[in-house]
Amino acid sequence: MPSSRLTSAAITSQSGMSFPPPFLCGLGAWLRRGLAALRWLGSKAQRSVRRLGLPGVEKTNAWTIWYNELYRSLGERALQFGQPGERMPELILHDLEGNHQHLSRCWDKQPALLVTMSLSCGQTRRHVQALRRLSQRFEQNINTVIIYVKESHPIDAASPYADRIWVTTKNEIAGIRCAQPRTIEERVALAQQLKRRFRLSNSMLIDALDDRAWRAFGRAPNVAILVHPDGRIALKQGWFEPQEMTRAITAPWKNLLVSDDYRMSHPR
Numbered sequence: 515m516p517s518s519r520l521t522s523a524a525i526t527s528q529s530g531m532s533f534p535p536p537f538l539c540g541l542g543a544w545l546r547r548g549l550a551a552l553r554w555l556g557s558k559a560q561r562s563v564r565r566l567g568l569p570g571v572e573k574t575n576a577w578t579i580w581y582n583e584l585y586r587s588l589g590e591r592a593l594q595f596g597q598p599g600e601r602m603p604e605l606i607l608h609d610l611e612g613n614h615q616h617l618s619r620c621w622d623k624q625p626a627l628l629v630t631m632s633l634s635c636g637q638t639r640r641h642v643q644a645l646r647r648l649s650q651r652f653e654q655n656i657n658t659v660i661i662y663v664k665e666s667h668p669i670d671a672a673s674p675y676a677d678r679i680w681v682t683t684k685n686e687i688a689g690i691r692c693a694q695p696r697t698i699e700e701r702v703a704l705a706q707q708l709k710r711r712f713r714l715s716n717s718m719l720i721d722a723l724d725d726r727a728w729r730a731f732g733r734a735p736n737v738a739i740l741v742h743p744d745g746r747i748a749l750k751q752g753w754f755e756p757q758e759m760t761r762a763i764t765a766p767w768k769n770l771l772v773s774d775d776y777r778m779s780h781p782r
Contacts, residue, residue, distance in 0.1 A: 588675060589752030592732030601745045603730050607661070608720040610709075612702055615719055617727070618745060626657045626741045627763075629754050630731055633708045634692040635666040636684050637736040637753060642712045644756035649716050652763055659717045662705035663728040666735045668694035675735065698723055 596602070605617040620626040629645060631638040649658035667673055671694040673680040685691070695701035698720065705720050721727040731737045738754035739747060740762060749762045 584675060585753070588734045592734035592737045592752035593750060595730065595732035596739065596747055596750055598747050598749060600747050602739070602741055602747060605722075605726050605730060607722060607727060608698055608702065610702060610706060610718055610720070612698060612720075617719070620657055620659045620717075620719070621741045621743050621745060623743070624655065624657055625743055625748070626659060627759065628659050628661055628731075628737075628739045628741065630661045630663045630728065630735065630737045631708065632663055632665050632692075632735065633704050633711070634668065634685055634690055635735045636682060638666075638708075639688070639712075641736070641754050641756055642708075642714070645754070646712070646714055646716065648756055648760055648763075651760075656763060657717065659719060660705075660708075660714070661727050661731070662701065662708070662718055662720045663735070664701075664721065664725055665692045665694050665704070668692055670694060674733070695723070 602617065602621075606614050607617055609615045620628060627648075631642070633639075645658065645660075649656075652658070664674060666675060667680055667682050667685055669679070669681055669691045672678050681691070692704060693700070695704065701720050701723070705718055708714070709718060719727075731739065732752065734752060736754045738751040738759055740749040740759065742748050749759070751759065
C-alpha cells in the first residue's frame with residue numbers, strides 16, 4: 515500500500531478525506547469567528563451575573579448605560595435635520611456603477627422611502643430583511659432606496675460615533691471587517707457586498723466621499739425618510755423602525771403621502 519503524502523494540491527487524512535488548500539484558508543477565519551462567539555457568550559454570561567446582583571460587573575453596566583445614551587442621542591440628532599413638511603435637499607450621489615445621480619430622482623414619479631445603511635452597522639443588518647419585505651410589499655406604491663453611507667465600525671479609523679476604533683463583537687462573529695473607504699470605488703464595493711450578502715433587489719445610491727447625504731440626513735447611521743412625490747418629508751425616523759414605517763405607509767394616502775396634484779395626475 516502506498517504511503518500517505520502531503521502535497522500542495524490536497525491534504526489527505528487517514529480516512530481518505532481530502533482537504534484542499536481553500537479549506538485551510540477558511541479554517542482560520544472560522545476559528546476567529548469562533549473565538550469572537552466565545553467572547554460574545556462570555557459577555558452574555560456577565561449580563562446574567564449582573565442580573566443576579568453579583569459583584570464584578572460594574573464595567574459592563576457602565577458600557578450598557580453609555581451605549582443606550584449613544585443610541586438615544588444619535589436618533590435625536592438625526593431628527594434635528596429635516597422636519598416633516600420641509601423639502602428634501604437636492605444632492606448628487608453615485609449609483610452602483612459609480613455614475614452621478616440626483617437624489618430627487620428617487621421621488622420623481624412616486625413617493626420614496628430612503629434608508630441610510632452601511633455593512634458594518636449592526637442596526638442595518640438587524641433590519642435589512644424587514645426593509646426587503648417592506649419594499650416588496652409596497653413596490654407598486656413606494657420607491658425604496660438604500661443610501662449607502664460611511665462605515666459605522668471601520669477597522670482602520672475611529673468610528674464616527676465614538677471617536678475611537680470600535681469593532682463590535684457581532685461584526686467579528688459575522689466576519690465583517692470594513693475599512694473606511696478612501697475612494698468612491700471602495701464605497702461602491704462595500705455597497706455591492708451588502709447587496710449580495712442579503713440578496714437585496716432595492717435600488718441603491720452611494721454617498722459621496724464628502725458624506726453629503728450622511729450630513730444632510732442628520733449624521734446618524736440608520737435614518738429613514740418617507741418623501742412625498744413633491745420632495746416634502748412625510749415622516750422621518752432617527753433609527754429605521756420597520757413596523758412604524760409600515761403603519762405610516764398604510765395610513766390614508768390623502769393625509770400622508772400623495773399631494774392633490776399627484777392624485778389628479780395619477781388616478782387610482
